[in-house]
Every structure is written in structure tokens, then in C-alpha cells.
Amino acid sequence: MVSKQLSKQLDRVGGKVRVVARIRGFSGPEANSEAGTARTVEWISVNGENLGDVSISFRDHPSRYLVDYCYKEDEDSEMIYSREVKPFVSAAFEGHNSTVIAHGARGSGKTHIIQGSAERPGLAVLAIAEFLPIAEKNGKSISVSFYEVDHQERAMDLLNPEKPPILVFEDRGRNQFKGLSQVLVKSVSEFQNLYSTACLSLKGAPKKGGQRSHMGLIVNVVSRNECVGSIVSKMNFVDLAGYEDTRKKSSDGSCLTEINKINKSIYALLNICHALSTNESHIPYRESKLTRILQDSLKGTSRILLVSCLNPSFCQDTIYMVSLASRSYNRIHHQTFLDSTKKSVSSANMRQIPKSVSGTAKKFHHGSSKLTKGRKLFDEASHSTPKVEKEMVTKASKPVMDDSLPETGNHDNSGVETIENNLALTNVSFPKDDLFAKASEDMKLYPPLENGDSSLIASSEVENNSLAAKNVLVDGDEVDGDEGKKENTPCINHSSESLSIIVHEGHNSPPISSQLRDLSNSLKMLCSSTSSCLQNSEKQPIPVVEPKTPIIQQNMSQWDEMNGKSPWETFSMRGSGMKSSIVQEYLRFLNTADKEELKRLKGIGDKRANFILELREESPEPFKSLNDLKDIGLSAKQIKGMMKKEVGELFSEL
Ligand SMILES: Nc1ncnc2c1ncn2[C@@H]1O[C@H](COP(=O)(O)OP(=O)(O)OP(=O)(O)O)[C@@H](O)[C@H]1O
Incomplete structure (x- = not known):
């Protein structure tokens, strides 16, 4: 404020x-x-x-x-x-x-x-x-x-x-x-x-x-x-x-x-x-x-x-x-x-x-x-x-x-050294010991970071570029609505300056390919049981079977009924829920898959896959919305087309 x-x-x-x-x-x-x-x-x-x-x-x-x-x-x-x-x-x-x-x-x-x-x-x-x-x-x-x-x-x-x-x-x-x-x-x-x-x-x-x-x-x-x-x-x-x-002819050649x-x-x-x-x-x-x-x-x-x-x-x-x-x-x-x-x-x-x-x-x-x-x-x-x-x-x-992909290369791990060097270089008389003691207290309090943290002066350089399991961040800036939403990660306010410990959940879910496969299998099962039901219905009277719907869904149906939702409204509502979860899976895939897996996606070739990997080096999760795909040179139309193809693929084997 x-x-x-x-x-x-x-x-x-x-x-x-x-x-x-x-x-x-x-x-x-x-x-x-x-x-x-x-x-x-x-x-x-x-x-x-x-x-x-x-x-x-x-x-x-x-x-x-x-x-x-x-x-x-x-x-x-x-x-x-x-x-x-x-x-x-x-x-x-x-x-x-x-x-x-x-x-x-x-x-x-x-x-x-x-x-x-x-x-x-x-x-x-x-x-x-x-x-x-x-x-x-x-x-x-x-x-x-x-x-x-x-x-x-x-x-x-x-x-x-x-x-x-x-x-x-x-x-x-x-x-x-x-x-x-x-x-x-x-x-x-x-x-x-x-x-x-x-x-x-x-x-x-x-x-x-x-x-x-x-x-x-x-x-x-x-x-x-x-x-x-x-x-x-x-x-x-x-x-x-x-x-x-x-x-003009340049003034300095x-x-x-x-x-x-x-x-x-x-x-x-x-x-x-x-x-x-x-x-x-x-x-x-x-x-x-x-x-x-x-x-x-x-x-x-x-x-x-x-x-x-x-x-x-x-x-x-x-x-x-x-x-x-x-x-x-x-x-x-x-x-x-x-x-x-x-x-x-x-x-x-x-x-x-x-x-x-x-x-x-x-x-x-x-x-x-x-x-x-x-x-x-x-x-x-x-x-x-x-x-x-x-x-x-x-x-x-x-x-x-x-030709100007973000640099990668050998980076050393000398964050602390740098501070010391610079202190020596410029004769800055900062109470180093005090600072480092306090910094290490913090480190003790929170297990060593996998990737360091540039916000810590004792390690002013980030040591490692890999995705951190835990990260210490200063939570000062508002995140613009369109520039990324704050994730639903546990966040413990640690001080008056809103120092937050943000715990990233590891990306344990299987890659999108297997998730899409699972989804496709479920749909196939659903279709085959629907069609067998249809076939059976022609031969004999439909037996009254208690559907084994998960409790939560049953409750949802009751809830929809109670709220007077028509089957179409319920279908559209759930359809859009499914759409957004497919998009989320897709983004998660872009943020985690390796190069070969990325290339299995429509519209992603060798160059784009490399570029995605480079973006991930700069930011652990560069894709937060489909809009971010514009950063790899895709137009809104291409993005829509890609998504349509991916979703269409799910039904290709029905
Ligand atoms: N307000 C001012 N009054 C008098 N002299 C000035 C003033 N501002 C700049 N100068 C002089 O003009 C010259 C160019 O200034 P300066 O180096 O700041 O320009 P610059 O825009 O940074 O140049 P470059 O484009 O080369 O980086 C210098 O000799 C500087 O001393």
C-alpha cells in the first residue's frame, strides 16, 4: 500500500x-x-x-x-x-x-x-x-x-x-x-x-x-x-x-x-x-x-x-x-x-x-x-x-x-566469493561476518536451496539453474492480471517485508502423452460401454443397473438437478471444465517435457523445441497460459489449430 x-x-x-x-x-x-x-x-x-x-x-x-x-x-x-x-x-x-x-x-x-x-x-x-x-x-x-x-x-x-x-x-x-x-x-x-x-x-x-x-x-x-x-x-x-x-555513416565506425x-x-x-x-x-x-x-x-x-x-x-x-x-x-x-x-x-x-x-x-x-x-x-x-x-x-x-537464443554456458557457483571479491575491490566495509551469520541462520531455518536465490545478498548469484524445490522470495510486486497468475502454492508470510517461503510442488504427474492416453482410454471405455449398452438394448430389456458413478459426480448431478440445470447446461459446464484441464495439462507438458516429447506435438519442430527448452532455463514455468505460446512465434490462430488437433487426436481411435 x-x-x-x-x-x-x-x-x-x-x-x-x-x-x-x-x-x-x-x-x-x-x-x-x-x-x-x-x-x-x-x-x-x-x-x-x-x-x-x-x-x-x-x-x-x-x-x-x-x-x-x-x-x-x-x-x-x-x-x-x-x-x-x-x-x-x-x-x-x-x-x-x-x-x-x-x-x-x-x-x-x-x-x-x-x-x-x-x-x-x-x-x-x-x-x-x-x-x-x-x-x-x-x-x-x-x-x-x-x-x-x-x-x-x-x-x-x-x-x-x-x-x-x-x-x-x-x-x-x-x-x-x-x-x-x-x-x-x-x-x-x-x-x-x-x-x-x-x-x-x-x-x-x-x-x-x-x-x-x-x-x-x-x-x-x-x-x-x-x-x-x-x-x-x-x-x-x-x-x-x-x-x-x-x-548515415556511423560517427564511430x-x-x-x-x-x-x-x-x-x-x-x-x-x-x-x-x-x-x-x-x-x-x-x-x-x-x-x-x-x-x-x-x-x-x-x-x-x-x-x-x-x-x-x-x-x-x-x-x-x-x-x-x-x-x-x-x-x-x-x-x-x-x-x-x-x-x-x-x-x-x-x-x-x-x-x-x-x-x-x-x-x-x-x-x-x-x-x-x-x-x-x-x-x-x-x-x-x-x-x-x-x-x-x-x-x-x-x-x-x-x-x-541466432540469439538466450545464453547457456558454464556458470560457476561463486556467489559468496563474488561479494567478497567486490568488497575487497571497492573497500566496502560492510560487516560481512554479521551478514553471513544471519544469512546462514536463514539457511539453517530453511533447508539449502537447490538453486540459490538472487534475493539473498550472501549468495547474490543464483548457483544453479534447475527448478528449485524450495525458494525464498520477496513477495513485493503485484502480478499483473495478464502477466501470470499467482499459483495456488502454499505461501508462508515470514516477515513484515512479506518474505515468503514458496513451496513448489514437484511435477510428479505423468507427462501429457500418458495423461492424454489415459483420458482417451477412459473415453473409449465409456464409448464401448455405451455402444454395448445400445446393442444390448436392442436384444433384451435394459436391466436396471445401479450406475457406479463416483460419489462426487452423483452429488454433482443431484446438485445440478437441485439447481435446476438442464442436461445441456450441465454438459456445457463440465465440457468447459474439461477444456480448461486439457489446456492445463498441455501447458504443464510444455513446461516439463523433454525435447523429443515436445516434438511429438503438432506445430513443434526442432527449432521450437529448442527454444522452449531455452525459455525454461530462464523461467521454470514459461507457459502459464496459451497466450504465452506467442512467445515461441505462434499466432493465436496457430495456437487454436494446435489445440484442436491435439484434442481431435484423442478421439481418432474411438
Ligand atoms: N547539460 C549539459 N551541459 C553541458 N554539457 C553537457 C550537458 N550534458 C552533456 N554535456 C556534454 O555533452 C557531451 C555528451 O554527453 P554524454 O556523454 O552525456 O552524451 P551521451 O548521450 O551519453 O553520449 P553517447 O550517445 O555517446 O552515449 C559530453 O561532453 C558532456 O559533457
Whole structure:
């Protein structure tokens, strides 16, 4: 539950996704050049100064883009922090995750806003400065992780770059990371040292020219009382790689494929922001590695701040990026704005907001139209996935099956070692013994986990990828209705932070093939007894036989009779019950069967079977509803067809 005061603060920062723009100041050399005086970005505060709803335009360019607010060159990071990020810090102590994303063209000031410099700390540093004293007061600790996602969709631990790529998988709505170090921080300077260490490992660092990547920071609020090391909530900072139009010659010699892949992952994240802001029923979290890493900090009660960094001088890539960000602009606010200012803005030459994300700026829509019209079109489009977007989703999902399957590989079991190494590396003086003693008390209390738990700081890396029999989880996030339902597993609340022990029942049931066989046999028996009854009935009078119906069914019939249900109603009701249990069996089969068994299903070939196995490495139960089959590239029609065939097979031998 969010406290009233906090809720007010959060309301002020807008809905689920808030989009703000930030105009970068001219850097030293630029300021001295002629271009330094030629800022081309303009803005109009459409609802009055400081009230939000800002329209951004570019000199000699007809289009305008709406965002929640625009920060000018003279409004520094501290102002942005106190107005936009500070409420997220308070929310983190109430268990809410958040994500701050800086995106924009190359050199638009993304790193400057997130990391800042020694003289001008960025949003992440300012947040840590606020996190630490509140954590101290509340008996919590703060730990951080730094990672990088490159154009090959590899996620690397920046505090331990020699390790194999990070493996991300989901367990009960929470992300687990295998191979990502978490380091406790006690002071801002410790944090800054870690940040510098992480930047040195960054492949996308300017000095390592040619490589481009996204950099991510996770700030964890960690409980340190009886449930030592469990993560209460987290705040993510993402410094996205700069967007670059693939038609231009790259400014740093990066190859076209690399730029394309980076751009694709930028689209994937912005698409999610858009889908969340428009309450789409399907949120494509699996589109990229980065979106999978951020998944549990984007959904549920999480808040997202999208900072669109703008180059002050003309830059087509900047225009394209702000146009994409504007798609996630809060539409409720927008509607108010439309209603109140329809007249005044209707004469403005506003461009139609792009309905979809295209692969290159080539598809960028240059036509101008009135804002009202553009928005209307956009609203209509948002109810169904726009065509180009759909194409992009399909295109994006193909490589996942073909060449960028989630990594597997040798991962060591050195979770505890990592913490120690990092403590040594950064001279963090955390009372290790105390921490480990408490952690081992917890371990004693609950038998050793088969797969470790990334929420435990003493074993910040998940040791083993196999399905755990028991798992210790922090039960903080709400699971979205469409994103997986909480299973009916025994759940013991263990602390005020809702640390839960979730006991997974082992998958003891026989595989679907044998269950379907049993079902088919029962149906055959039922049919043969029905037909023999029919045959007998022709020869002799039907003997009065007491049917040996299981008691429960007899009771149900009585119950149906009592409730005045017609035989048809009873039949339909039971039929739909049977349908849902067949679906459940089918899903259970997908979640447990081996490759050869999987291939026995219609529509599952070698590639899909491999992909299913890879998905299971990331999440023990990737298929929670038939809808999840879309993740392996099946359309709704194909899924329906597959189910029909499987069920039809049951009756083929009757
Ligand atoms: N608000 C600002 N005021 C003055 N100079 C700035 C500001 N923001 C960024 N700069 C300068 O602009 C340059 C580019 O900034 P920065 O490295 O943050 O961009 P970026 O978007 O992260 O770049 P890349 O796309 O290469 O990752 C740097 O020299 C930085 O010091």
C-alpha cells in the first residue's frame, strides 16, 4: 500500500509512464563555436508555465511533440531529481520498483543526466545520496549492480566483467539473475567508485570505440533484519546507447548490423513504455535482453520515467527519438489538454504522432496534421497493434529463435566469493561476518536451496539453474492480471517485508502423452460401454443397473438437478471444465517435457523445441497460459489449430 502522502507525490509525477524531455546544454567547445548559439529546439508550455504538457518543436521543422514536461539547459539535474525521481525513492521503501530511462541520439547527454560528473552529480548519484540515510533509518541496506547489454544481446556484469554473460529468468513474477554481482554501498563516494569501476569495464565506453551498448544500474533496497539480504524493491537507471540512423555513416565506425541491433533494442524498450501507457493487453517483455532484465521493474505497481535527451542543435535522430517517446506521453493528461486548448492549438502545425515504430528514420512521417487528428488516429491505432509494429515484433522475435537464443554456458557457483571479491575491490566495509551469520541462520531455518536465490545478498548469484524445490522470495510486486497468475502454492508470510517461503510442488504427474492416453482410454471405455449398452438394448430389456458413478459426480448431478440445470447446461459446464484441464495439462507438458516429447506435438519442430527448452532455463514455468505460446512465434490462430488437433487426436481411435 502506498501511503497517502506518497501517493499524492506519485500522482504529481503522472501516470505509469512519465515522459520528460531534457535539452542538453552546449558543451565547452560547442559554446565557443558558431553552432553554439544556434539552439534549434523550441518548446511551448501548453498548460501554463510549470504545469506540464509541453509541446516540443525544432526550428524549420513542422512537427511538434507532446511530453509531460521539458527541462531546459539551465534546469539542472538536481531540479529534475527533486521533481521526478525523489518520489520513486520514497516509494522504494514501500516496496515499489521504478525505472529511469535516459534515451536519445548520440551525444545528447544521457550519461550526463544519469551519472553526471564530480561537480554535477547525475540522477543516480543524487538518488543514492537520498537512499542511504533513509535506509539507515529504516534498518535497510542499499546494494547496487551494474550491467551492460551489447548489440549481441549479451548482458555482462560490469563489476565482474570476466564472468560469463548474465542469465535472467523469472520466478513468480520476480526476476532472478545468475552471474550478476550485488555490492553493498555505505556512502556516496563508495558508490561513485563503483560507478567508475563499472564504466571502465564498459565495452561501450568511448575509448573502446566501435562497440555500443546499454548500461544499467540496479539499486536494491535490501532488508537486513531477520530476513537478511532479501530485496524489498529496486530502482533501475538505464543509460541507453545513443540512437543512430542506419542510413548515415556511423560517427564511430560501428557496423550497420551493430547499429541496427542496438536500435532494435531501443525500440523494444520504448514499445513497452508505449504498451504500458496505453494499457495494452500484451506487453512484449521478451523482445530483448534489456526488457527481460527490467521486466519486474516495469510492470505491476512500478513507475517509469522516460527522459528524452535532446541535442540543442539540429539533429534528425533527436527528432526521431522524441517522436517515439511522445507516444508514451500520458494520454489522460493529454485529453484534458485537448479539451481545454483545442482551439488555441488547432491552428498549430502539429504532426501526426507515428502509429508505430519503424526500423529506420526513413519511415519517419514528415506529413503534418493537426494535433487533434494525429492523436485521434493514434488512439484508434492503439487499440490494435499497428501493422508495422506487428511486423517489427515478428522480425524481432525471429532472431531470438534463430541466432540469439538466450545464453547457456558454464556458470560457476561463486556467489559468496563474488561479494567478497567486490568488497575487497571497492573497500566496502560492510560487516560481512554479521551478514553471513544471519544469512546462514536463514539457511539453517530453511533447508539449502537447490538453486540459490538472487534475493539473498550472501549468495547474490543464483548457483544453479534447475527448478528449485524450495525458494525464498520477496513477495513485493503485484502480478499483473495478464502477466501470470499467482499459483495456488502454499505461501508462508515470514516477515513484515512479506518474505515468503514458496513451496513448489514437484511435477510428479505423468507427462501429457500418458495423461492424454489415459483420458482417451477412459473415453473409449465409456464409448464401448455405451455402444454395448445400445446393442444390448436392442436384444433384451435394459436391466436396471445401479450406475457406479463416483460419489462426487452423483452429488454433482443431484446438485445440478437441485439447481435446476438442464442436461445441456450441465454438459456445457463440465465440457468447459474439461477444456480448461486439457489446456492445463498441455501447458504443464510444455513446461516439463523433454525435447523429443515436445516434438511429438503438432506445430513443434526442432527449432521450437529448442527454444522452449531455452525459455525454461530462464523461467521454470514459461507457459502459464496459451497466450504465452506467442512467445515461441505462434499466432493465436496457430495456437487454436494446435489445440484442436491435439484434442481431435484423442478421439481418432474411438
Ligand atoms: N547539460 C549539459 N551541459 C553541458 N554539457 C553537457 C550537458 N550534458 C552533456 N554535456 C556534454 O555533452 C557531451 C555528451 O554527453 P554524454 O556523454 O552525456 O552524451 P551521451 O548521450 O551519453 O553520449 P553517447 O550517445 O555517446 O552515449 C559530453 O561532453 C558532456 O559533457
